[in-house]
Amino acid sequence: MSSVVSDMHGARSEHARVKRMLPPVVRGLLWALIGFLVMNTLVSEVFDRMPYHPFITRASVTLGWVAAVGGWILGVGAWEGAVKPYLGYPEEWVVPQDWRKYFMYSTDHKVIGLQYIFSSLGGFLIAGFAAMLMRLELMKGQMWIFNNPGAYLSTVGVHGTVMMFSVGTVALVGGFGNYFIPLMIGANSTSFPRMSGVSQWLVPAGIATVVISPVLGQWTTGWRGYEPLAGQDPAGILFYYLGVFALTTSSLLVAINLTATILFKRAPGLTWNRIPMYAWGILAVSLLNLIWLPEIQMTFVMALLNAVIPLPYFAQIGSPLTYMEMFWLFGHPEVYIIVVPAFALWQEILPVMGQKSLFARQWGIIGLVFVMILSGLVWAHHMFTNMRNSQMLPFSFFTEMISIPTGFAYLVSLGTMWRANLKLNTPTLYTLMSMFNFLIGGVTGVLLADPVVNLQVHDSFFVVAHFHYTVIGAMVFSWFAAFFYWFPKLSGRMYNEFWGKVGAIWVFIAFNMTFGQFFFLGLHGMNRWVPVYPSYLEPMNFEVSLFAFLLGLGFVFNFLHIAWMWNKGPVAKDNPWQAKTLEWQTASPPGEQNFDPIPKVISGFYDYRDQRLPIRNSPQKEPTS
Amino acid sequence: MSEVTDQKASAPSFKQASTAKELRQNRFGLILFVTSQMVPYFMLINDRFVLADTYVSRRVDPLLGGFLPTLLLLLGVLPSWLAVRAIARNALLQMQRQLQLTGLLGVLALIVMVWPMFSHRYDAISPFGEIHLVSLGLGGFFTLAALFVLGSVLLRATKGVIGPQHYFSVEASAWVWTFNAIAWLVLYIAVYFI
């Protein structure tokens, strides 16, 4: 750019090109700060002056936050990249083609996908650190790391919220979904790249908001924000609502973008019968997101108004159960928002690694769709302790029913592996581990769906173990499977098979030793949500904590391995696994254009009976409609 | 209609004439979003029965906070779609007039719907009325959003990026407006008549 300028304008531009632009992230932070200060001051000093005029009030911090997020989004590049072009000004946002592109607003789905992956990775590490603090505290039966129970509970809340809304909901959808869905359906971009660029930058904002929430005051409700407990908490709970609002908005926009992409951007010949499994998973998840994220946003808006105005919900009018119904209506589908892409991933990886056709593909899709439908009918099993016996039956029934479509996902995977010559490398290993872990999570889920068991182990570590087996066990292990499976695609390099397997086994053993023992801790009487517990549980908790630290180190080891090999690994072939899905039919890593020209799909992607490619590269560019 | 043509090849394609498929895609995305925003309304209307049964606060004015904005918003639907028709015929000025009319109706609606909320005292005396105010507030928020969309489209119209080949933003504002008007109508019926 600058060379062009000096050619054109000679001496005059010598003066013009001395200053460089501020890094967009820095500018975003600056604009956020300005936005917050201006709005906060306006509200707390002018419009809504409180007695003794404190500078930060609940109303001012809420509106100030809105202004800050607006400033942040515009500052990282949405101002030049989205707002001004929309209003008819020429586009003047140029993304340099080096590492800088990952730290500014971009409309390239591959950049956005990696930004999402980095963001959720950051959230994973922060929330994981919070988990380490929790385990450190629980090594002793008394308070010793935190000096009060509220600080411990705030840490639990930050851990749960960040893990759920910025890792579980985002990593496989916003992250790998944004990167791979266009590649897998033969498109060069997503449907709404500008919106996608904006939605990614809500994630760091949301994570930061939740993480610094204790600055406004402790909040003791955990990621569920139970009312009326939340209404009694100090103002920290506000940043929980607001942070979750940013994160859920981001996921909502991703859902719209990816759904439209799958429906409208498919390559010619990619009929409904040939849509890849992962795209089916993303479609199912997007539908869940589109229904349930607005629901939880409205719930949190009501709770926010409760805290800011204040309004009398769930205490004077309504009941604590009202809030729980509203929360778990979203809360249980959330589990499937997290797990459905993981199921789809198994069905992507196993046929490739076994070089064997996907078994009963349509049943796999039916499984994904029915899991999605049933997930809306099971919410009340989270509150069996508050219900009449007669009300439990339908929810118990539907919860146990959900294991049937889940079983389809297993049978499809098992059928694919049956007599396959399975290449037992790192992605396969992670997939198998994920299947094993989710089996435990699922079977204990069936137990918990049974009111007799549920009422006994309610609110104990048994439940904590169960949902960590489903979320870490299925989703995080599949996330690692995806990292290694698509590693050559993302980086153009190959990871180290030996260290990859060491990392997998390390994490697997540490995970099972930690959370497997949680089941027994729960059965022995260890409660959730308490930093102190009877002394007879101390030896077991102490030893569980050691395994938890081992697990934390295992995750860090894997990320270090990935980061190292990303830069130093041996160069990989374009399609090292001989996969037939579309994302492997182009260069690794893909160029600025994924496909040039857009290929024509001539058969399904999961048929490994012969070596024929599923695409024909058409000689000239075909019309996409 | 002068289309801006000096776009870089890598820039998103929206300044070129939209193909029929792109138009369908944009319409689909918008309707998906609008549909997902029905969920909060469903929820609030249901919550109302849980939280306040069928009680309606005496302070909620059925004329100001109810009938008048309903009428004004529904009236606004017509010019918003006439604007789409107009721009499809390349009548830019007519489109602007219609949108301005819609906007005027919207501002009036916003004023009459916010008025009862503005004059309401938030204290513990009338807790049962609050759920209605939050419902109406949601409607007010979406009216504001619809006006915002409308304003941005009017701003775009002055920059010469809207024409018979590229008028999805006008259609989008009509969709958003229609959604808001219908949602408010449903809310009005739910709050005052059921």
Place this chain on the structure above:
Amino acid sequence: MSKTVDSEGRFHRDTDWQPGVFFGVLALVLLIGVAVLFGRFWIAGIFQKAFDRVPTQGTVHVFQFDYAYEPRHITWRVGDRVTIALRNMSDTHWHEMVIGRGYDTVPSAFGAIATQFKTDFWDGVPVRISNAHHVDNLVLNKARATFVGSKPNLATGGDFSPTLQPGGSINLTFTVPNKPGEWQYGCFVQQYMHYVAGMNGTITILPAK
């Protein structure tokens, strides 16, 4: 933020922004975030201890938050006439201010918990109480109180403690008694949890000149 012009006469930013600025600011922001998250009371305490050695005269505003005081350190000199203007800034919580030293404790699963101070600073101190608004109750114990304006609801039991409702206020005017040394103040409401959660501060009383 400079703009440059390309061959077609359109504006472009020079996009090669400096990595140094980026990483520097990012590190700074992260550092501030961590400091604020984990050490804000600690840092505030160090600052106040370091810079607050000059005895305060006249009115000192003490603000009560969930769950902290601002300021967390006060210095007085024996014989000065001072006023504590106590303000409860919380929207939701009742807060008190007890001044004393030593602790009465109760054993619990959390370890021993301080329930109140052993010695009450206000024993025998003449204090003028004014500007009492939204005071939930006032325990006088052995303080010798006079009242200006509306008299708050008096209660008995425990040390001298004004308990303020959300948004409440009270002014305590007195001559600093001859009790030099380190004193603590704290809020023990809600089963002493406010104190445990860090709602406390220290007062240094310097001997008379």
